[in-house]
Amino acid sequence: MRLKLHIWRQKNANDGGSFATYARDDVSPDMSFLEMLDVLNEELIESGEEPVAFDHDCREGICGSCGVMINGSAHGPESGTATCQLHMRKFRDGDEIRVEPFRSRAFPILKDLVVDRSPFDEIIGAGGYISVNTGSAPEANLIPVPRDDAERAMDAAECIGCGACVAQCPNGAAQLFTSAKISHLAELPQGRPERFARATKMVEVMESYFGSCTNFAECEAVCPKGISIDFIAQMNREYLRSRFK
Amino acid sequence: MSWIGKTYGSALGKKAAMALSGLLLVGFVLGHMAGNLKAFLGAEKYNGYADWLREMGSPLLPHNGALWIARVVLLGAVLVHIHSAWSLTRLSRKARPKRYYTLTAQQATYASRTMRWGGVIILLFVLYHLAHFTWGMSWAHPDFEPGNVHRNFVEGFRVWWVVAIYVVAQVALGFHLFHGFWSAFQTLGLNHERVNAWRRPLALSIALVVSLGNISLAVSVLMGWVS
Numbered sequence A: 001m002r003l004k005l006h007i008w009r010q011k012n013a014n015d016g017g018s019f020a021t022y023a024r025d026d027v028s029p030d031m032s033f034l035e036m037l038d039v040l041n042e043e044l045i046e047s048g049e050e051p052v053a054f055d056h057d058c059r060e061g062i063c064g065s066c067g068v069m070i071n072g073s074a075h076g077p078e079s080g081t082a083t084c085q086l087h088m089r090k091f092r093d094g095d096e097i098r099v100e101p102f103r104s105r106a107f108p109i110l111k112d113l114v115v116d117r118s119p120f121d122e123i124i125g126a127g128g129y130i131s132v133n134t135g136s137a138p139e140a141n142l143i144p145v146p147r148d149d150a151e152r153a154m155d156a157a158e159c160i161g162c163g164a165c166v167a168q169c170p171n172g173a174a175q176l177f178t179s180a181k182i183s184h185l186a187e188l189p190q191g192r193p194e195r196f197a198r199a200t201k202m203v204e205v206m207e208s209y210f211g212s213c214t215n216f217a218e219c220e221a222v223c224p225k226g227i228s229i230d231f232i233a234q235m236n237r238e239y240l241r242s243r244f245k
Numbered sequence B: 001m002s003w004i005g006k007t008y009g010s011a012l013g014k015k016a017a018m019a020l021s022g023l024l025l026v027g028f029v030l031g032h033m034a035g036n037l038k039a040f041l042g043a044e045k046y047n048g049y050a051d052w053l054r055e056m057g058s059p060l061l062p063h064n065g066a067l068w069i070a071r072v073v074l075l076g077a078v079l080v081h082i083h084s085a086w087s088l089t090r091l092s093r094k095a096r097p098k099r100y101y102t103l104t105a106q107q108a109t110y111a112s113r114t115m116r117w118g119g120v121i122i123l124l125f126v127l128y129h130l131a132h133f134t135w136g137m138s139w140a141h142p143d144f145e146p147g148n149v150h151r152n153f154v155e156g157f158r159v160w161w162v163v164a165i166y167v168v169a170q171v172a173l174g175f176h177l178f179h180g181f182w183s184a185f186q187t188l189g190l191n192h193e194r195v196n197a198w199r200r201p202l203a204l205s206i207a208l209v210v211s212l213g214n215i216s217l218a219v220s221v222l223m224g225w226v227s
Protein backbone atom coordinates (compact mmCIF):
# COMPACT_ATOMS: atom_id res chain seq x y z
CA MET A 1 0.00 0.00 0.00
CA ARG A 2 1.06 3.56 -0.71
CA LEU A 3 0.23 6.02 2.05
CA LYS A 4 0.96 9.60 2.93
CA LEU A 5 1.38 10.20 6.66
CA HIS A 6 1.08 13.60 8.33
CA ILE A 7 2.47 13.07 11.82
CA TRP A 8 2.63 15.59 14.65
CA ARG A 9 6.27 16.15 15.62
CA GLN A 10 7.12 18.01 18.79
CA LYS A 11 10.56 17.92 20.42
CA ASN A 12 9.44 18.39 24.01
CA ALA A 13 6.71 19.84 26.22
CA ASN A 14 7.75 23.42 25.46
CA ASP A 15 8.21 23.07 21.70
CA GLY A 16 5.43 24.46 19.48
CA GLY A 17 5.30 21.38 17.26
CA SER A 18 4.11 20.92 13.68
CA PHE A 19 3.10 18.23 11.22
CA ALA A 20 5.75 16.37 9.20
CA THR A 21 4.81 14.45 6.07
CA TYR A 22 6.17 10.99 5.28
CA ALA A 23 5.41 9.15 2.06
CA ARG A 24 5.27 5.36 2.48
CA ASP A 25 5.10 3.01 -0.46
CA ASP A 26 5.39 -0.55 0.77
CA VAL A 27 3.02 -0.77 3.72
CA SER A 28 1.65 -4.27 4.21
CA PRO A 29 -2.11 -4.40 4.89
CA ASP A 30 -1.35 -7.04 7.53
CA MET A 31 0.71 -4.68 9.64
CA SER A 32 -0.79 -3.14 12.72
CA PHE A 33 -0.78 0.63 12.84
CA LEU A 34 2.04 0.61 15.40
CA GLU A 35 4.11 -1.83 13.32
CA MET A 36 3.73 0.55 10.42
CA LEU A 37 5.16 3.30 12.67
CA ASP A 38 7.94 0.91 13.81
CA VAL A 39 9.05 0.43 10.20
CA LEU A 40 8.95 4.16 9.61
CA ASN A 41 11.04 4.70 12.74
CA GLU A 42 13.67 2.18 11.66
CA GLU A 43 14.11 4.08 8.42
CA LEU A 44 14.26 7.40 10.28
CA ILE A 45 16.94 6.03 12.59
CA GLU A 46 18.95 4.71 9.65
CA SER A 47 18.89 8.08 7.99
CA GLY A 48 19.99 9.71 11.23
CA GLU A 49 16.66 11.32 12.06
CA GLU A 50 14.77 11.30 15.33
CA PRO A 51 12.17 8.48 15.42
CA VAL A 52 8.51 9.28 16.09
CA ALA A 53 7.80 8.85 19.81
CA PHE A 54 4.55 7.06 20.69
CA ASP A 55 3.27 5.18 23.72
CA HIS A 56 2.66 1.43 23.64
CA ASP A 57 3.16 -1.63 25.75
CA CYS A 58 1.00 -4.75 25.50
CA ARG A 59 0.00 -4.29 21.83
CA GLU A 60 -3.09 -6.35 22.39
CA GLY A 61 -5.57 -3.82 23.66
CA ILE A 62 -5.38 -4.52 27.37
CA CYS A 63 -2.92 -2.08 28.91
CA GLY A 64 -4.24 1.29 27.73
CA SER A 65 -0.79 2.68 26.92
CA CYS A 66 -1.29 3.35 23.24
CA GLY A 67 -3.55 5.95 21.77
CA VAL A 68 -3.32 8.60 19.09
CA MET A 69 -5.81 10.55 16.99
CA ILE A 70 -6.01 9.07 13.50
CA ASN A 71 -7.85 11.28 11.01
CA GLY A 72 -9.69 12.96 13.86
CA SER A 73 -10.78 9.76 15.63
CA ALA A 74 -9.21 8.47 18.82
CA HIS A 75 -7.67 5.03 18.09
CA GLY A 76 -8.59 5.43 14.42
CA PRO A 77 -11.52 4.48 12.22
CA GLU A 78 -12.30 1.07 13.68
CA SER A 79 -14.64 0.91 16.64
CA GLY A 80 -13.99 -1.19 19.70
CA THR A 81 -10.21 -1.39 19.25
CA ALA A 82 -7.18 0.39 20.62
CA THR A 83 -4.58 1.90 18.27
CA CYS A 84 -2.39 -1.20 18.69
CA GLN A 85 -5.21 -3.42 17.39
CA LEU A 86 -5.85 -1.35 14.29
CA HIS A 87 -4.66 -2.93 11.05
CA MET A 88 -3.51 -1.17 7.93
CA ARG A 89 -6.09 -3.06 5.86
CA LYS A 90 -8.63 -0.67 7.34
CA PHE A 91 -7.10 1.98 5.09
CA ARG A 92 -7.09 2.20 1.33
CA ASP A 93 -4.18 2.42 -1.04
CA GLY A 94 -3.31 6.08 -1.59
CA ASP A 95 -4.89 7.30 1.67
CA GLU A 96 -3.59 10.31 3.53
CA ILE A 97 -3.49 9.69 7.27
CA ARG A 98 -3.20 12.43 9.84
CA VAL A 99 -1.78 11.35 13.20
CA GLU A 100 -2.12 13.70 16.16
CA PRO A 101 -1.58 13.27 19.89
CA PHE A 102 -4.54 13.26 22.31
CA ARG A 103 -5.17 16.90 23.10
CA SER A 104 -6.30 18.10 26.50
CA ARG A 105 -5.08 20.71 28.94
CA ALA A 106 -4.78 17.85 31.44
CA PHE A 107 -2.66 15.71 29.07
CA PRO A 108 0.40 17.79 28.22
CA ILE A 109 2.38 16.54 25.23
CA LEU A 110 5.77 15.22 26.30
CA LYS A 111 7.11 14.40 22.86
CA ASP A 112 5.57 13.83 19.40
CA LEU A 113 2.55 11.58 20.10
CA VAL A 114 3.30 10.87 23.77
CA VAL A 115 1.13 12.62 26.34
CA ASP A 116 1.19 12.61 30.13
CA ARG A 117 -2.08 11.10 31.38
CA SER A 118 -1.24 11.21 35.08
CA PRO A 119 -4.41 13.17 36.02
CA PHE A 120 -6.15 9.81 35.50
CA ASP A 121 -3.92 8.33 38.20
CA GLU A 122 -4.83 11.23 40.43
CA ILE A 123 -8.54 10.54 39.93
CA ILE A 124 -7.95 6.89 40.88
CA GLY A 125 -5.86 7.97 43.85
CA ALA A 126 -8.76 10.10 45.09
CA GLY A 127 -11.07 7.11 45.56
CA GLY A 128 -10.76 4.43 42.90
CA TYR A 129 -10.01 1.73 45.45
CA ILE A 130 -11.58 -0.05 48.41
CA SER A 131 -10.17 0.02 51.94
CA VAL A 132 -9.42 -3.46 53.26
CA ASN A 133 -7.18 -4.84 55.93
CA THR A 134 -4.19 -6.51 54.38
CA GLY A 135 -3.34 -10.04 55.33
CA SER A 136 -4.47 -13.30 53.87
CA ALA A 137 -6.88 -13.03 50.98
CA PRO A 138 -10.54 -13.31 52.08
CA GLU A 139 -12.56 -16.27 50.89
CA ALA A 140 -14.01 -15.18 47.55
CA ASN A 141 -17.42 -16.77 48.00
CA LEU A 142 -18.15 -15.32 51.43
CA ILE A 143 -19.84 -12.27 49.92
CA PRO A 144 -22.51 -13.21 47.39
CA VAL A 145 -22.79 -10.87 44.39
CA PRO A 146 -25.94 -10.91 42.26
CA ARG A 147 -25.09 -11.95 38.73
CA ASP A 148 -26.42 -8.78 37.04
CA ASP A 149 -24.44 -6.57 39.42
CA ALA A 150 -21.31 -8.56 38.72
CA GLU A 151 -21.89 -8.25 34.97
CA ARG A 152 -22.35 -4.49 35.18
CA ALA A 153 -19.30 -4.13 37.39
CA MET A 154 -17.25 -6.14 34.89
CA ASP A 155 -18.52 -4.04 31.97
CA ALA A 156 -17.33 -0.91 33.76
CA ALA A 157 -14.09 -2.52 34.88
CA GLU A 158 -13.15 -3.16 31.26
CA CYS A 159 -11.93 0.45 31.06
CA ILE A 160 -8.20 0.43 30.35
CA GLY A 161 -7.71 4.13 31.08
CA CYS A 162 -6.34 5.01 27.65
CA GLY A 163 -7.84 8.50 27.60
CA ALA A 164 -9.59 8.20 24.22
CA CYS A 165 -12.82 9.45 25.81
CA VAL A 166 -11.16 12.71 26.84
CA ALA A 167 -9.37 12.99 23.51
CA GLN A 168 -12.55 12.65 21.44
CA CYS A 169 -14.82 14.74 23.65
CA PRO A 170 -15.43 18.19 22.14
CA ASN A 171 -15.61 19.40 25.75
CA GLY A 172 -12.43 17.62 26.82
CA ALA A 173 -14.42 15.93 29.59
CA ALA A 174 -13.33 12.78 31.44
CA GLN A 175 -16.79 11.57 32.39
CA LEU A 176 -16.59 8.16 30.74
CA PHE A 177 -13.33 7.19 32.44
CA THR A 178 -14.31 8.49 35.87
CA SER A 179 -17.80 7.03 35.70
CA ALA A 180 -16.48 3.59 34.72
CA LYS A 181 -14.13 3.64 37.70
CA ILE A 182 -16.82 4.85 40.10
CA SER A 183 -19.44 2.43 38.78
CA HIS A 184 -17.40 -0.74 38.84
CA LEU A 185 -16.84 -0.33 42.57
CA ALA A 186 -20.33 1.02 43.32
CA GLU A 187 -21.87 -2.11 41.81
CA LEU A 188 -20.08 -4.47 44.18
CA PRO A 189 -20.70 -5.00 47.90
CA GLN A 190 -17.02 -4.45 48.66
CA GLY A 191 -17.19 -0.99 47.10
CA ARG A 192 -20.47 0.16 48.59
CA PRO A 193 -19.39 1.37 52.05
CA GLU A 194 -17.25 4.10 50.52
CA ARG A 195 -19.35 4.82 47.45
CA PHE A 196 -20.46 8.35 48.27
CA ALA A 197 -17.14 9.59 49.61
CA ARG A 198 -15.57 8.03 46.53
CA ALA A 199 -17.93 9.78 44.11
CA THR A 200 -17.38 13.14 45.79
CA LYS A 201 -13.60 12.93 45.79
CA MET A 202 -13.11 11.46 42.33
CA VAL A 203 -15.48 13.96 40.73
CA GLU A 204 -13.70 16.79 42.50
CA VAL A 205 -10.34 15.81 41.01
CA MET A 206 -11.92 15.18 37.61
CA GLU A 207 -13.42 18.66 37.53
CA SER A 208 -10.14 20.30 38.46
CA TYR A 209 -8.57 19.00 35.22
CA PHE A 210 -11.25 18.32 32.64
CA GLY A 211 -14.17 19.93 30.81
CA SER A 212 -17.89 19.51 31.34
CA CYS A 213 -19.95 16.76 29.72
CA THR A 214 -22.81 17.78 27.41
CA ASN A 215 -23.88 14.23 26.59
CA PHE A 216 -22.53 14.20 23.04
CA ALA A 217 -21.70 10.49 23.49
CA GLU A 218 -18.58 10.85 21.34
CA CYS A 219 -16.58 9.08 24.06
CA GLU A 220 -18.69 5.95 23.85
CA ALA A 221 -18.14 5.75 20.09
CA VAL A 222 -14.34 5.67 20.32
CA CYS A 223 -13.90 3.72 23.55
CA PRO A 224 -11.85 0.61 22.68
CA LYS A 225 -13.81 -1.29 25.32
CA GLY A 226 -17.23 0.03 24.34
CA ILE A 227 -17.94 1.47 27.80
CA SER A 228 -21.52 2.75 27.79
CA ILE A 229 -22.55 6.31 28.67
CA ASP A 230 -25.08 4.65 30.97
CA PHE A 231 -22.22 4.68 33.47
CA ILE A 232 -22.06 8.48 33.18
CA ALA A 233 -25.68 8.65 34.30
CA GLN A 234 -24.80 6.27 37.13
CA MET A 235 -21.92 8.50 38.21
CA ASN A 236 -24.21 11.54 38.16
CA ARG A 237 -26.65 9.65 40.34
CA GLU A 238 -23.90 8.58 42.77
CA TYR A 239 -22.61 12.13 42.95
CA LEU A 240 -26.00 13.79 43.42
CA ARG A 241 -26.91 11.25 46.10
CA SER A 242 -23.61 11.92 47.82
CA ARG A 243 -24.73 15.55 48.20
CA PHE A 244 -27.54 14.37 50.47
CA LYS A 245 -25.32 12.26 52.68
CA MET B 1 -28.44 26.43 52.23
CA SER B 2 -24.70 25.98 52.10
CA TRP B 3 -25.04 22.56 50.53
CA ILE B 4 -26.88 24.13 47.60
CA GLY B 5 -24.01 26.57 47.15
CA LYS B 6 -21.47 23.78 47.48
CA THR B 7 -23.31 21.55 45.02
CA TYR B 8 -23.73 24.39 42.54
CA GLY B 9 -20.03 25.08 42.96
CA SER B 10 -19.25 21.77 41.27
CA ALA B 11 -19.65 21.19 37.54
CA LEU B 12 -21.93 18.19 38.07
CA GLY B 13 -24.03 20.32 40.41
CA LYS B 14 -24.30 23.03 37.77
CA LYS B 15 -25.30 20.40 35.23
CA ALA B 16 -28.02 19.19 37.58
CA ALA B 17 -29.23 22.76 38.07
CA MET B 18 -29.26 23.17 34.29
CA ALA B 19 -31.30 19.97 33.95
CA LEU B 20 -33.80 20.90 36.66
CA SER B 21 -34.31 24.45 35.41
CA GLY B 22 -34.57 23.03 31.90
CA LEU B 23 -37.26 20.54 32.92
CA LEU B 24 -39.21 23.36 34.53
CA LEU B 25 -38.95 25.33 31.31
CA VAL B 26 -40.01 22.27 29.29
CA GLY B 27 -43.12 22.14 31.47
CA PHE B 28 -43.70 25.81 30.76
CA VAL B 29 -43.34 25.59 26.97
CA LEU B 30 -45.69 22.59 26.94
CA GLY B 31 -48.31 24.46 28.97
CA HIS B 32 -47.78 27.66 27.00
CA MET B 33 -48.29 25.86 23.71
CA ALA B 34 -51.32 23.90 24.93
CA GLY B 35 -52.94 27.04 26.38
CA ASN B 36 -52.42 29.04 23.22
CA LEU B 37 -54.12 26.39 21.12
CA LYS B 38 -57.29 27.94 22.57
CA ALA B 39 -56.80 30.62 19.94
CA PHE B 40 -58.32 28.11 17.51
CA LEU B 41 -61.55 28.21 19.54
CA GLY B 42 -62.19 31.87 18.80
CA ALA B 43 -61.78 35.26 20.46
CA GLU B 44 -64.14 34.64 23.35
CA LYS B 45 -62.54 31.41 24.55
CA TYR B 46 -59.01 32.74 24.03
CA ASN B 47 -59.59 36.00 25.88
CA GLY B 48 -61.41 34.06 28.57
CA TYR B 49 -58.33 31.88 29.00
CA ALA B 50 -56.16 35.00 29.31
CA ASP B 51 -58.51 36.39 31.97
CA TRP B 52 -58.43 33.09 33.82
CA LEU B 53 -54.61 33.22 33.92
CA ARG B 54 -54.87 36.58 35.65
CA GLU B 55 -57.45 35.36 38.16
CA MET B 56 -55.80 32.02 38.82
CA GLY B 57 -55.63 31.22 42.52
CA SER B 58 -58.22 33.79 43.57
CA PRO B 59 -59.36 34.53 46.20
CA LEU B 60 -56.20 33.19 47.81
CA LEU B 61 -54.01 35.21 45.48
CA PRO B 62 -54.62 38.78 44.34
CA HIS B 63 -55.39 39.73 40.73
CA ASN B 64 -52.39 38.73 38.55
CA GLY B 65 -50.86 37.02 41.60
CA ALA B 66 -50.29 33.55 40.15
CA LEU B 67 -49.11 35.13 36.91
CA TRP B 68 -46.41 37.07 38.71
CA ILE B 69 -45.32 34.10 40.77
CA ALA B 70 -44.96 32.14 37.54
CA ARG B 71 -42.99 34.96 35.95
CA VAL B 72 -40.57 35.20 38.85
CA VAL B 73 -40.05 31.42 38.93
CA LEU B 74 -39.53 31.28 35.17
CA LEU B 75 -37.10 34.17 35.22
CA GLY B 76 -35.18 32.42 38.00
CA ALA B 77 -35.07 29.20 35.97
CA VAL B 78 -33.86 31.05 32.87
CA LEU B 79 -31.12 32.77 34.85
CA VAL B 80 -29.93 29.49 36.40
CA HIS B 81 -30.07 27.79 33.00
CA ILE B 82 -27.99 30.50 31.35
CA HIS B 83 -25.50 30.93 34.17
CA SER B 84 -24.77 27.21 34.43
CA ALA B 85 -24.46 26.88 30.66
CA TRP B 86 -22.13 29.85 30.51
CA SER B 87 -19.77 28.69 33.21
CA LEU B 88 -19.69 25.05 32.07
CA THR B 89 -18.94 26.18 28.52
CA ARG B 90 -16.00 28.16 29.83
CA LEU B 91 -14.78 25.13 31.76
CA SER B 92 -14.89 23.04 28.58
CA ARG B 93 -13.18 25.71 26.48
CA LYS B 94 -10.34 25.79 28.98
CA ALA B 95 -10.03 22.01 28.91
CA ARG B 96 -8.62 22.01 25.36
CA PRO B 97 -6.57 25.12 24.75
CA LYS B 98 -4.93 23.74 21.61
CA ARG B 99 -7.44 22.49 19.07
CA TYR B 100 -7.14 19.52 16.77
CA TYR B 101 -6.28 19.83 13.12
CA THR B 102 -9.25 17.54 12.57
CA LEU B 103 -11.74 16.17 15.06
CA THR B 104 -14.15 13.80 13.35
CA ALA B 105 -17.71 13.77 14.65
CA GLN B 106 -18.64 10.23 15.69
CA GLN B 107 -22.25 9.92 16.80
CA ALA B 108 -23.14 13.29 18.32
CA THR B 109 -26.53 14.44 17.03
CA TYR B 110 -27.00 17.75 15.22
CA ALA B 111 -29.21 18.79 18.14
CA SER B 112 -26.48 18.14 20.69
CA ARG B 113 -23.92 20.09 18.70
CA THR B 114 -26.14 23.18 18.45
CA MET B 115 -27.18 23.47 22.10
CA ARG B 116 -25.10 26.55 22.85
CA TRP B 117 -25.86 28.70 19.81
CA GLY B 118 -29.38 27.30 19.65
CA GLY B 119 -29.83 28.50 23.22
CA VAL B 120 -28.66 31.98 22.24
CA ILE B 121 -31.15 32.03 19.35
CA ILE B 122 -33.95 30.95 21.70
CA LEU B 123 -33.01 33.65 24.22
CA LEU B 124 -33.08 36.37 21.54
CA PHE B 125 -36.38 35.02 20.30
CA VAL B 126 -37.90 35.06 23.80
CA LEU B 127 -36.97 38.74 24.16
CA TYR B 128 -38.52 39.49 20.77
CA HIS B 129 -41.60 37.44 21.65
CA LEU B 130 -42.06 39.41 24.89
CA ALA B 131 -41.67 42.72 23.04
CA HIS B 132 -44.19 41.45 20.49
CA PHE B 133 -47.02 40.10 22.62
CA THR B 134 -46.40 40.99 26.27
CA TRP B 135 -44.90 44.47 26.28
CA GLY B 136 -46.48 45.31 22.91
CA MET B 137 -43.62 47.58 21.90
CA SER B 138 -44.53 49.62 18.87
CA TRP B 139 -41.53 48.49 16.79
CA ALA B 140 -42.51 44.88 17.31
CA HIS B 141 -46.30 45.20 17.24
CA PRO B 142 -47.62 48.52 15.79
CA ASP B 143 -51.31 47.65 16.43
CA PHE B 144 -50.93 46.42 19.98
CA GLU B 145 -54.01 46.91 22.17
CA PRO B 146 -53.37 46.06 25.85
CA GLY B 147 -55.77 43.40 27.12
CA ASN B 148 -57.21 42.39 23.75
CA VAL B 149 -55.25 39.19 23.50
CA HIS B 150 -56.96 37.54 20.54
CA ARG B 151 -56.85 40.66 18.38
CA ASN B 152 -53.15 41.19 19.19
CA PHE B 153 -52.53 37.57 18.29
CA VAL B 154 -54.26 37.81 14.91
CA GLU B 155 -52.78 41.19 14.00
CA GLY B 156 -49.35 40.06 15.17
CA PHE B 157 -49.10 37.18 12.70
CA ARG B 158 -50.38 38.93 9.60
CA VAL B 159 -46.85 39.76 8.46
CA TRP B 160 -44.96 36.94 6.75
CA TRP B 161 -41.53 37.76 8.12
CA VAL B 162 -42.82 37.80 11.68
CA VAL B 163 -44.16 34.30 11.10
CA ALA B 164 -40.81 33.35 9.55
CA ILE B 165 -39.01 34.47 12.72
CA TYR B 166 -41.36 32.35 14.81
CA VAL B 167 -40.94 29.29 12.61
CA VAL B 168 -37.13 29.49 12.69
CA ALA B 169 -37.17 29.98 16.46
CA GLN B 170 -39.51 27.04 16.96
CA VAL B 171 -37.26 24.77 14.90
CA ALA B 172 -34.34 25.88 17.09
CA LEU B 173 -36.46 25.22 20.17
CA GLY B 174 -37.39 21.78 18.88
CA PHE B 175 -33.74 20.79 18.47
CA HIS B 176 -32.89 22.23 21.88
CA LEU B 177 -35.69 20.25 23.52
CA PHE B 178 -34.79 17.05 21.71
CA HIS B 179 -31.27 16.96 23.10
CA GLY B 180 -32.00 18.84 26.32
CA PHE B 181 -34.82 16.65 27.51
CA TRP B 182 -32.93 13.43 26.85
CA SER B 183 -29.77 14.91 28.31
CA ALA B 184 -31.57 15.84 31.53
CA PHE B 185 -32.16 12.14 32.20
CA GLN B 186 -28.45 11.44 31.86
CA THR B 187 -27.46 14.42 33.98
CA LEU B 188 -29.84 13.60 36.80
CA GLY B 189 -28.80 9.96 36.70
CA LEU B 190 -32.28 8.83 35.70
CA ASN B 191 -31.38 5.76 33.73
CA HIS B 192 -32.58 2.26 34.02
CA GLU B 193 -32.61 -0.59 31.51
CA ARG B 194 -36.40 -0.50 31.46
CA VAL B 195 -36.73 3.22 30.70
CA ASN B 196 -33.61 3.92 28.64
CA ALA B 197 -35.26 2.92 25.38
CA TRP B 198 -38.08 5.41 26.02
CA ARG B 199 -35.96 8.47 26.63
CA ARG B 200 -35.19 9.38 23.01
CA PRO B 201 -38.74 8.84 21.69
CA LEU B 202 -40.12 10.86 24.59
CA ALA B 203 -37.72 13.72 23.89
CA LEU B 204 -38.58 13.59 20.20
CA SER B 205 -42.32 13.70 20.95
CA ILE B 206 -42.00 16.68 23.25
CA ALA B 207 -39.84 18.53 20.74
CA LEU B 208 -42.28 17.85 17.90
CA VAL B 209 -45.43 18.62 19.88
CA VAL B 210 -44.11 21.93 21.19
CA SER B 211 -42.60 23.25 17.98
CA LEU B 212 -45.33 22.03 15.62
CA GLY B 213 -48.04 23.24 17.99
CA ASN B 214 -46.55 26.72 18.12
CA ILE B 215 -45.83 26.83 14.40
CA SER B 216 -49.43 25.83 13.63
CA LEU B 217 -50.67 28.91 15.51
CA ALA B 218 -48.56 31.43 13.63
CA VAL B 219 -49.01 29.81 10.25
CA SER B 220 -52.79 29.46 10.65
CA VAL B 221 -53.16 33.20 11.10
CA LEU B 222 -50.95 33.98 8.12
CA MET B 223 -52.96 31.59 5.94
CA GLY B 224 -56.19 33.21 7.11
CA TRP B 225 -57.50 30.08 8.84
CA VAL B 226 -57.86 31.99 12.10
CA SER B 227 -59.24 35.50 12.28
Ligand code: FES
Residues within 6 Å of the ligand: A055, A056, A057, A058, A059, A060, A061, A062, A063, A064, A065, A066, A067, A082, A083, A084, A085
Ligand atom coordinates in the same frame (compact mmCIF):
# COMPACT_ATOMS: atom_id res chain seq x y z
S1 FES C 1 -0.51 -1.06 23.62
FE1 FES C 1 -1.64 -1.86 25.29
S2 FES C 1 -3.63 -1.25 24.74
FE2 FES C 1 -2.52 -0.68 22.98
